[in-house]
Amino acid sequence: MLTLIKDSADNKTASFSSVDLDDSGLLLLLDKIFFDKGYDFRGYKKTSVRRRIKRRMQLNNIETYERYMEFLDLSHLEYQRLFDDLTIKVTSFFRDNHPFYVIKNRIMPDIINNLPSQPFNEIRIWCPGCATGEEPYSIGMLLSDVLKDNMGRFNIRIFGTDISEAALENARLGIYEPSAFKEMKEEYKNRYFFPVGSKYRIKYSVRQLVRYGIQSLVRHTPISRLDLLLCRNVLIYFDRGLQEKALRDFYYALKPGGYLVLGKSEVIMSEFRDAFREIDREARIYQKKG
Ligand SMILES: C[S@@+](CC[C@H](N)C(=O)[O-])C[C@H]1O[C@@H](n2cnc3c(N)ncnc32)[C@H](O)[C@@H]1O
Numbered sequence: 001m002l003t004l005i006k007d008s009a010d011n012k013t014a015s016f017s018s019v020d021l022d023d024s025g026l027l028l029l030l031d032k033i034f035f036d037k038g039y040d041f042r043g044y045k046k047t048s049v050r051r052r053i054k055r056r057m058q059l060n061n062i063e064t065y066e067r068y069m070e071f072l073d074l075s076h077l078e079y080q081r082l083f084d085d086l087t088i089k090v091t092s093f094f095r096d097n098h099p100f101y102v103i104k105n106r107i108m109p110d111i112i113n114n115l116p117s118q119p120f121n122e123i124r125i126w127c128p129g130c131a132t133g134e135e136p137y138s139i140g141m142l143l144s145d146v147l148k149d150n151m152g153r154f155n156i157r158i159f160g161t162d163i164s165e166a167a168l169e170n171a172r173l174g175i176y177e178p179s180a181f182k183e184m185k186e187e188y189k190n191r192y193f194f195p196v197g198s199k200y201r202i203k204y205s206v207r208q209l210v211r212y213g214i215q216s217l218v219r220h221t222p223i224s225r226l227d228l229l230l231c232r233n234v235l236i237y238f239d240r241g242l243q244e245k246a247l248r249d250f251y252y253a254l255k256p257g258g259y260l261v262l263g264k265s266e267v268i269m270s271e272f273r274d275a276f277r278e279i280d281r282e283a284r285i286y287q288k289k290g
Pocket residue numbers: 087088089090091092095128129130131132135161162163164167215216217218231232233234263
């Protein structure tokens with residue numbers, strides 16, 4: 001509101017004042033979402049957050065942020081739809097494929113070889129922003145492949161976390177449409193899934209390897225003492241400050257020598273080059289130094 005008054009007093013052009021109004025209105029709306037629901041989108045990239053909110057406003061024939069905030073107070077369903085649009089949950093088994101090849105053939109053998117020689121060694125893996133569970137289950141299938149009959153000799157803990165409870169419920173259920181398998185080898189589907197009507201359910205042997213829970217990369221304590229951390233296609237939605245916070249958290253969450261895997265269009269910024277060494281550029285795999 002203050003911005004509007006200042007702009008008209010300064011006689012600025014209409015288009016400039018509307019951009020300013022957009023930004024202050026957007027910040028007010030993001031504050032409201034945080035204080036009402038505890039979801040903190042304030043450190044996300046403004047362009048994509050604004051685009052998604054504007055789409056919701058257009059669908060509801062609402063022209064101002066003020067009116068949209070009033071509408072949110074009246075409609076629980078609209079709040080839910082807005083949250084769903086702000087949390088993009090696109091994923092699939094073995095998404096982008098190549099990193100999983102490197103994880104299976106290079107990273108997992110290295111993790112296993114470097115464990116102390118004692119029974120029931122723990123292997124700890126975390127997938128923050130796991131959406132509906134395809135990524136942690138892909139890792140579970142790979143580990144089963146690598147360890148084969150030795151699975152029982154390890155204490156395997158794969159953590160799948162997200163801010164969307166609805167996505168996590170689907171992950172726990174582990175039932176998937178055929179479209180989730182577009183990047184997965186048929187032999188994995190035959191070995192690790194069974195049909196349920198027109199869908200497929202992941203077998204208990206893999207399902208029981210993964211624990212799902214709510215965790216926000218903005219607000220909550222990270223999971224610690226990790227051998228491997230996959231955070232793919234989540235940081236792209238964060239602004240630079242929040243990306244830096246997440247990468248700092250990941251650094252402390254990993255064991256020395258632990259591995260970090262980012263998404264195809266995500267890279268480690270230059271200030272983290274002393275903390276991580278690049279293992280495979282194409283696969284976006286890094287190793288914590290030390
Ligand atoms: C595009 S999906 C990525 C899924 C999977 N990692 C992959 O690459 O296929 C992004 C996920 O990040 C989650 N997400 C968004 N903000 C988050 C936050 N602050 N903390 C944890 N997860 C978040 C969303 O709910 C969504 O499920």
